[in-house]
Amino acid sequence: MAKKSEDNSVSPPLTCGLVMPISAIDGCTADHWAEVKNIICDAVSAIEGLTFVPKLVSEQDDVGVIQKRIVQNIYSSDIVICDVSCKNANVMFELGMRLAFDKPTILIKDDKTDFSFDTGVIEHLLYPRDLRFSRIVSFKKSLAEKVYATYQASISDPAHSTFLKNFGSFKVAALNQTEGTPDQVMLDMLQDISRDVSRLKRNAFSVLNKNSPHKLDQMSDIHSAFQTYKEVNGWAGSSFDLIGNDSFYDFMEGHVNLRFYESRKSLVTAVDDYVLTSV
Structure with missing residues (x-):
């Protein structure tokens, strides 16, 4: 587990966007994905020294157009965890946007899903599709440590890159954001x-x-x-x-x-x- 900073200062809440399947696919039910989401949230919430608020990128407290909300959350989340299990089309599309923004991203997948060619260069954390307790405990620990380390690397190294650095130098995509009344x-x-x-x-x-x-x-x-x-x-x-x-x-x-x-x-x-x- 990530270590708490020595000064015990309270960090402001950070956003951890979740990109993952939520409905039945490839033999996995909606209840299965709800359980996977709970596992991820438990791991992220247990991180010491940083306070992350994990939620799906489609979730928002206010009312708005869901597509705009998803894109905004994909862009603005401090870190994103993407579950590419079963290679859900919406998940892969949203992952592509996050990687184009070249912001801190962690990939996870179950042990039954093959690696995708394009994202194979990124480290994936694996968990058992059957959600066996003993292996899930180990996975949650690894995920918490990975989130902590990835976020710290992103704020300490201006050149930090999850994906694009593997292919050369690129101009990273960005969203134009304007303030309004x-x-x-x-x-x-x-x-x-x-x-x-x-x-x-x-x-x-x-x-x-x-x-x-x-x-x-x-x-x-x-x-x-x-x-x-x-x-x-x-x-x-x-x-x-x-x-x-x-x-x-x-x-x-x-x-x-x-x-x-x-x-x-x-x-x-x-x-x-x-x-x-x-x-």
Whole structure:
């Protein structure tokens, strides 16, 4: 285990990003990966002299767009532990980004997964896929020592490199980061969410049209009736507030082409579907 510094000073918390599978793959269940994550977190949390906060790079306390969050955490984490077991595609992609940033990275894998050609030059710490207790104890000790040593090397040696130094001199990739006011940050987040909602709406209409050719005409008909409702009633509130409103359904029933519907219930269902995909 890493040794505590002699002055017993308390180091500020450091971020330890985790890149690893989380869902079933190659015979390993989601519960298996949850157990592997617990093992890694136990090892990192037990390091003496440095305080690391381990968490998946997809995790964040605030609300935001997950892809942007992942890239930001991959870049900004003080150290990253990457489990390449089973060669999960997302994991390998995220590892590639971290190595391009040339920041402290530790690779681990289970004893059933072959080494990858491109990353074979990097030392891997091995653990048993069956998570046998006696070998896991040894693995946790080795991982804690590796994290401590790698981080200390990265801050003491400006030329420290996990990967790129093996192939020559390169200009390391970086993220452009600008400071902004809280209002600017909130506006950026809202714009990201708006783009995602628009994409979901397009996908929803695409699925409707694919599953039933007349669905798009039906949605267009409901859209026209809904716009008329807003104009006639001066409606400016949330569309969600109209769900379950009988007078709203009465109006829509009188302004849509009823040939699309077998009953009022099917009309209400179609109107609700439109409202949920049009906000």
